[in-house]
Amino acid sequence: MNGAARNNGLARALLGAISIGSVLAAWWLVTSLELVKPLILPPPADVWTGFLDIWHGYLNVPFWNHFLASISVMLGGYAMAIVVGVPLGIFMAWNRVADWVFGPLLQILRPIPPPAWIPLAILWFGIGYAGKIFIVFVAAAVPCILNSYLAIKQTPPELLSSARSLGAKPRTLLFEVAIPSGLPTIMTGLRIALGIAWASIVAAELVVSLAGFGFLIMNGYRNLESNIVFVGMAAVAVLGLLMNVLFVHIERALLPWREDQDNG
Amino acid sequence: MQNDLSYENVTMRFEGRSGAVQALERFDFQVNSSEFLVIVGPSGCGKSTLLHLTAGLYKPPTGRILLGGAEIKEPGPDKAIVFQNFSLFPWKTVHDNIDFGLRINGIPATEREEQIKRVIHLIGLEGFENHYPRQLSGGMQQRVAIARSFVLKPRTLLMDEPFAALDAQNRQIMQEELVRIWQTQRPTVLFITHSVEEAVFLADRVIVMTRRPGRVKEVIDIAQIAGENHWRSDPFDEVIRRADFQDTRSRIWGLVKSEISVRN
Amino acid sequence: MADGSAEARAGRLSIEAAPKGATLGDWIEALPNAVRVSVMLLFWLAVWYGVVELFNVSKDFLPNPIDVLIRIVRLAWEPVGAGALLTHAWASIVRLMWGFAAAILIGVPLGLAMAYYRPLQWLVAPLFELFRYIPPIAWAPFAMFWFGAGSAAQAYVIFTSSFAPILINTFRGVQLVDSRLIDAARTLGAKSWTILFEVALPAALPHVATGLRIGLATGWMALIAAEIVAGTGSRDGLGYLILQGQQQLHADLTIGAMVLIGILGSLIDVSIRTAERRFAYWRD
Numbered sequence: 001m002n003g004a005a006r007n008n009g010l011a012r013a014l015l016g017a018i019s020i021g022s023v024l025a026a027w028w029l030v031t032s033l034e035l036v037k038p039l040i041l042p043p044p045a046d047v048w049t050g051f052l053d054i055w056h057g058y059l060n061v062p063f064w065n066h067f068l069a070s071i072s073v074m075l076g077g078y079a080m081a082i083v084v085g086v087p088l089g090i091f092m093a094w095n096r097v098a099d100w101v102f103g104p105l106l107q108i109l110r111p112i113p114p115p116a117w118i119p120l121a122i123l124w125f126g127i128g129y130a131g132k133i134f135i136v137f138v139a140a141a142v143p144c145i146l147n148s149y150l151a152i153k154q155t156p157p158e159l160l161s162s163a164r165s166l167g168a169k170p171r172t173l174l175f176e177v178a179i180p181s182g183l184p185t186i187m188t189g190l191r192i193a194l195g196i197a198w199a200s201i202v203a204a205e206l207v208v209s210l211a212g213f214g215f216l217i218m219n220g221y222r223n224l225e226s227n228i229v230f231v232g233m234a235a236v237a238v239l240g241l242l243m244n245v246l247f248v249h250i251e252r253a254l255l256p257w258r259e260d261q262d263n264g
Numbered sequence: 265m266q267n268d269l270s271y272e273n274v275t276m277r278f279e280g281r282s283g284a285v286q287a288l289e290r291f292d293f294q295v296n297s298s299e300f301l302v303i304v305g306p307s308g309c310g311k312s313t314l315l316h317l318t319a320g321l322y323k324p325p326t327g328r329i330l331l332g333g334a335e336i337k338e339p340g341p342d343k344a345i346v347f348q349n350f351s352l353f354p355w356k357t358v359h360d361n362i363d364f365g366l367r368i369n370g371i372p373a374t375e376r377e378e379q380i381k382r383v384i385h386l387i388g389l390e391g392f393e394n395h396y397p398r399q400l401s402g403g404m405q406q407r408v409a410i411a412r413s414f415v416l417k418p419r420t421l422l423m424d425e426p427f428a429a430l431d432a433q434n435r436q437i438m439q440e441e442l443v444r445i446w447q448t449q450r451p452t453v454l455f456i457t458h459s460v461e462e463a464v465f466l467a468d469r470v471i472v473m474t475r476r477p478g479r480v481k482e483v484i485d486i487a488q489i490a491g492e493n494h495w496r497s498d499p500f501d502e503v504i505r506r507a508d509f510q511d512t513r514s515r516i517w518g519l520v521k522s523e524i525s526v527r528n
Numbered sequence: 529m530a531d532g533s534a535e536a537r538a539g540r541l542s543i544e545a546a547p548k549g550a551t552l553g554d555w556i557e558a559l560p561n562a563v564r565v566s567v568m569l570l571f572w573l574a575v576w577y578g579v580v581e582l583f584n585v586s587k588d589f590l591p592n593p594i595d596v597l598i599r600i601v602r603l604a605w606e607p608v609g610a611g612a613l614l615t616h617a618w619a620s621i622v623r624l625m626w627g628f629a630a631a632i633l634i635g636v637p638l639g640l641a642m643a644y645y646r647p648l649q650w651l652v653a654p655l656f657e658l659f660r661y662i663p664p665i666a667w668a669p670f671a672m673f674w675f676g677a678g679s680a681a682q683a684y685v686i687f688t689s690s691f692a693p694i695l696i697n698t699f700r701g702v703q704l705v706d707s708r709l710i711d712a713a714r715t716l717g718a719k720s721w722t723i724l725f726e727v728a729l730p731a732a733l734p735h736v737a738t739g740l741r742i743g744l745a746t747g748w749m750a751l752i753a754a755e756i757v758a759g760t761g762s763r764d765g766l767g768y769l770i771l772q773g774q775q776q777l778h779a780d781l782t783i784g785a786m787v788l789i790g791i792l793g794s795l796i797d798v799s800i801r802t803a804e805r806r807f808a809y810w811r812d
């Protein structure tokens with residue numbers, strides 16, 4: 001049993017290494033034999049120089065400026081989405097009048113994909129930070145609102161009944177039963193929103209920007225420097241991954257009572 | 265004996281999408297103070313509805329329910345309810361679950377700690393104060409749920425199939441435990457079960473309800489049949505072998521069975 | 529179970545002392561959903577109109593809803609770029625279908641094979657993880673390097689966006705098939721192929737359908753992004769209309785196109801949800 005499991009783990013690691021290894025090898029081989037043009041697939045060495053280029057200030061913009069441009073705008077819009085979206089979702093779920101008033105508005109705004117807001121944001125706010133914060137906000141607010149709404153609506157009725165029976169009044173029911181009970185669902189919404197926020201800022205920067213990873217990628221494209229595009233994409237992916245990992249850790253710390261955790 | 269809880273012509277209808285359901289019809293009954301009353305009847309006959317009404321979770325359109333002479337107007341800790349699936353707050357530890365009712369009812373902190381200590385001792389869960397519900401077995405969770413209600417010293421304890429989710433062994437243990445805990449304060453208990461054996465073992469009186477719309481079909485005075493030394497004061501597996509116990513059991517089963525129709 | 533509904537009712541906040549219809553709120557609640565929603569939508573449109581007219585907002589910034597409606601109607605025959613409304617809607621849908629079809633063609637068989645053949649799972653999963661965190665739209669420049677700045681590049685972006693949910697859901701769908709079903713089939717003498725096509729696949733079908741629905745939704749989102757970012761070569765598509773509105777400072781065109789995108793997106797979502805229910809007809 002145990003031996004088989006260990007063998008499986010080994011086979012898995014081995015096959016994983018083989019697959020990543022062969023992709024890397026194929027990349028190296030195809031580019032060094034010049035089977036494809038560097039524009040189609042930049043050779044590893046070019047990607048490395050592209051990375052150094054960016055690191056030392058591509059087009060005289062220091063790397064950290066790009067980093068800060070993307071991250072700060074994203075976090076700004078994301079924070080606004082949380083601050084507005086979570087209370088709004090909770091309020092709509094708890095109060096039927098709020099549901100009647102805001103529900104239809106949400107239902108018609110929701111099917112408009114976040115990227116569709118980019119031109120309007122430019123029209124309204126120009127090409128600076130305000131427009132991008134707006135885009136991130138619009139994109140991230142939707143999952144924040146929806147999940148908070150669901151979280152409250154899905155409070156197990158028996159928990160509410162039990163609490164009422166123990167003497168809880170509406171305020172207590174909301175703040176001490178419905179919200180804690182829904183917190184996992186709310187956190188899931190925030191995690192989805194984080195991914196959408198990140199993708200949105202990149203999309204917005206691809207359309208118009210003066211710094212940021214989307215700017216790097218688009219500049220690489222315009223100058224036909226596929227290695228710059230490559231590094232930009234990799235940076236976006238790595239940062240996206242890191243933010244997700246960080247979020248999962250925060251989520252765990254906030255919800256020590258969750259069933260899917262193994263510290264028990 | 266003094267009568268504690270009385271039902272006067274209680275009727276309950278549910279307006280559903282698929283038409284109205286008459287759950288209870290002219291339910292009339294008097295419950296004695298400190299009585300252990302067990303309710304049996306076919307599924308869907310309105311037992312849970314009766315308990316919810318008694319808990320004050322909603323109000324009957326016609327008829328009245330009086331607790332100690334006053335009409336029940338809202339839920340509260342004097343008529344605490346315990347559900348089949350425990351409905352503990354999963355984000356609170358054992359200690360905090362029990363504390364919830366005390367705290368929201370404005371009991372001072374020092375007294376709360378004393379009370380919590382007392383009931384945790386009573387249910388035999390010392391050492392588990394800081395465990396989360398998911399870390400406990402079903403039987404332990406139900407002990408906590410009982411303690412959470414019991415600590416408020418309710419005048420009436422309402423239990424809706426509290427042991428139905430437990431395996432047979434745990435169920436038997438919990439039946440005996442419940443008797444022991446109950447004896448310390450002797451609140452009036454309304455206890456719903458599907459197990460006729462459980463009913464006969466625990467009850468002072470057993471109500472057999474008709475199928476929907478639920479009404480009292482027959483009342484069996486177990487205390488009288490059992491005589492001076494009530495069955496529940498002896499271990500379950502001894503009692504179950506006694507002839508008078510078995511006779512009562514089959515008589516009640518016959519009554520329930522006649523109400524279960526295949527066509528329902 | 530019947531019990532559930534009783535509990536749901538018990539969860540209501542206040543004791544239901546008052547009979548239904550006693551307060552204004554109860555009266556409104558008793559109205560059909562469609563009536564309530566329509567009234568509220570009219571209200572929000574009125575707010576929009578009122579704000580624009582009251583504060584004299586420039587039409588280049590925010591036209592009122594009637595202007596937008598007129599623009600949408602005019603769009604039906606007045607060409608912008610490559611053509612009028614139908615041309616653009618059709619271009620978008622064709623692109624979406626190319627990307628989506630490619631995602632199905634690769635995602636579904638690969639998902640099945642991965643669930644069925646473990647070593648393949650171990651081979652593909654790490655690569656999948658490697659690419660997972662790249663937002664689909666970030667593929668646009670490479671797509672344009674590869675396919676030129678036009679429909680093919682846009683379809684590729686859609687493909688990257690639809691592919692992941694389709695693959696994951698198919699894979700999980702087969703994995704989640706109750707192993708007892710497979711054992712039961714085996715004891716009845718079924719061979720591997722029979723099991724795959726008669727047990728695993730039908731049982732996984734609802735998950736596959738869900739994957740397709742999510743894939744189409746994410747694909748739709750990617751389509752609009754792709755038409756805005758990677759649309760330099762093609763002068764059609766609903767996303768192109770939005771962008772044109774912005775570049776020519778015609779807010780009515782931008783907002784009108786957004787409205788159309790919202791409507792079309794909802795229609796697609798509703799129809800695929802209906803289809804999804806068909807796939808899962810044997811569930812409750």
Ligand SMILES: Nc1ncnc2c1ncn2[C@@H]1O[C@H](COP(=O)(O)OP(=O)(O)O)[C@@H](O)[C@H]1O
Nearest residue numbers: 278287307308309310311312313530533534537
């Ligand atoms: N909220 C509700 N809406 C509609 N019907 C309900 C509701 N609650 C209970 N009922 C119906 O009332 C009847 C009695 O339910 P219940 O009291 O839960 O039965 P029991 O607990 O005896 O099994 C059932 O037929 C059930 O379907």
Ligand SMILES: [Mg+2]
Nearest residue numbers: 311312313531
């Ligand atoms: Mg019941």
